[in-house]
Amino acid sequence: xxxxxxxxxxxxxxxxxxxxxxxxxxxxxxxxxxxxxxxxxxxxxxxxxxxxxxxxxxxxxxxxxxxxxxxxxxxxxxxxxxxxxxxxxxxxxxxxxxxxxxxxxxxxxxxxxxxxxxxxxxxxxxxxxxxxxxxxxxxxxxxxxxxxxxxxxxxxxxxxxxxxxxxxxxxxxxxxx
Numbered sequence: 784x785x786x787x788x789x790x791x792x793x794x795x796x797x798x799x800x801x802x803x804x805x806x807x808x809x810x811x812x813x814x815x816x817x818x819x820x821x822x823x824x825x826x827x828x829x830x831x832x833x834x835x836x837x838x839x840x841x842x843x844x845x846x847x848x849x850x851x852x853x854x855x856x857x858x859x860x861x862x863x864x865x866x867x868x869x870x871x872x873x874x875x876x877x878x879x880x881x882x883x884x885x886x887x888x889x890x891x892x893x894x895x896x897x898x899x900x901x902x903x904x905x906x907x908x909x910x911x912x913x914x915x916x917x918x919x920x921x922x923x924x925x926x927x928x929x930x931x932x933x934x935x936x937x938x939x940x941x942x943x944x945x946x947x948x949x950x951x952x953x954x955x956x957x958x959x960x
Contacts, residue, residue: 785825788818789935789958807936807960809846809907822957823853826933829955830858830903837930838901839863843889843918844870846907850935854905863895863902865918876924880917889917891925898926908936909956912943919950931955 792811799806812818830837841863842851848864855862868877868888875890896902902922904915909932919929931953937944939959948954 843906851905878921901930912946
């Protein structure tokens with residue numbers, strides 16, 4: 784089962800990025816090409832079962848780029864990087880939001896999607912949902928529709944899923960804590 788394999792590979796790092804937080808490190812997964820292939824296969828199976836129409840995959844900086852790009856490739860759709868403020872070279876739009884430990888601003892190129900584009904938003908981890916909600920609002924401001932969400936990990940006790948379900952009930956998570 785993919786969840787068991789992922790949980791064996793994911794490493795807990797205490798007190799990162801600040802004291803009291805246990806960071807779920809996915810980099811050990813990247814050392815296992817077979818497990819990476821299984822991750823993409825599991826996501827694809829969920830998308831097919833949900834009958835999702837996806838026109839683009841948006842990956843949230845930076846770990847959302849890793850599997851987000853692979854998903855876009857497998858789905859044969861464009862990949863849209865969502866980056867921290869000031870890191871994209873072209874004209875951007877932005878969204879500021881609160882984190883568990885401060886505030887942040889994310890950006891996307893103004894020409895990343897056209898109105899009506901069905902976007903799948905991907906990140907490695909769903910915690911409180913603040914970053915993902917900001918990303919959602921960013922794409923909605925461009926006229927895009929949210930096809931769904933895909934995460935390797937969900938920290939269910941932080942209830943991030945409740946925060947994003949009003950935008951799309953299609954929330955796929957491979958490992959929950």
